[in-house]
Amino acid sequence: MPGPSMSSQPALDTANKNLRDGVNRCAKCGSTEVRLRPGSGRLVCLYCRFEWDEERVEEAFGLGQGIQDLRGTVVASGAKDIAAGTDEVLTLKCGGCGAEVVIDTGHRLNARCHWCRHVLSVNDQLPNGAVPDAVLPFQLTHAQAVEKIRAFAAGRRLFAHARFKAEFVPENVVGVYMPYMVVDGSASAELRGQGEVQTARYTRGNDKEKQTYYDADVYQVGRKLDFTVDDLALESSAERARFDPRANTNNIINTILPFDTKNAVRWNASYLAGFTSEKRDQDVAALQPALEQQLLSIARAQVRPSIARYDRGVRWEQEKLDVHGTRWVSMVLPVWLYSYYHVEGGRGMVHYIAVNARTGETMGSIPIARGKLLLAALTVGTILESIAIAILMASS
């Protein structure tokens, strides 16, 4: 049981000690041709067809337990602070032939030795944030993702440019592992404000100028609650986490939450062979404000049933959050991504359609024709709402 600690020292060592940097061999035949078997979420040896899974981190590190009793900040070893100035480019010595092979860990954690064809993998937890504590393997196949994207675009044909359909290239649908921090927490919140109950409603004036009035009783309302969150997912790449739909459509990833993070498994770089990955660039401290914001919105949502009698609503004027303890685990989550470059009014923009490679949830920012700006605004509202729903689902 991890004791109280406010430091960022790793309290949970998640390094996969069975694996080393370099050749990742099949336990049955020794081949390095190990991959994720499409559609299964399992690893398979391409030579002898032996299949296996890494252990779920939930059980391996007791992540489902003791959330209520969390105190201080518990940080798993793959989520520890990124050392400043650490190189993203790693040179591995090939275990097959001794050649030196360079891997750009910002995008990839496997490479093939160009001399002996062995597949080399990065498994050690580097100080640059590239190797997380856990990985949630791709479940949807490439073909299934292409179908989801086609269906999504077809269902919104009215808003999309005809060119989009004409230029859709399934080969450009790529699998990317996105970096997230997955947080458990124990907190208390105190909300204070004013609630109104309507007592009468009437209209005054003539037909030309009619005004509606109401009478209401005003109450001081206060709520206090203790609550826990289990597996709250926070984006840990600064660029992806920026939330401004007008400037940036990358945040589309947040709209395909939640992921079944309970099924994430211990790190093995072979899960990433054939996919690209993005490196985490945010530390625990940098994500604290985002966490606190989400905890407050969970608190507001949890007290909502208890304020139903204030039929004209409650305006919270003071909100106090007390975080007793948190536990941070870094993960990469699987996303099929289709990007589409589109020029409108002389300005080039990249739009995305993203598919959750576990649930099939699909969302996109399809280029919108001029004259449909009002619809665009409505779409943004829907996205914001779906984020709130994702948060609630993560907390239940």
Ligand SMILES: [Zn+2]
């Ligand atoms: Zn094998």
Ligand SMILES: [Zn+2]
């Ligand atoms: Zn080699």
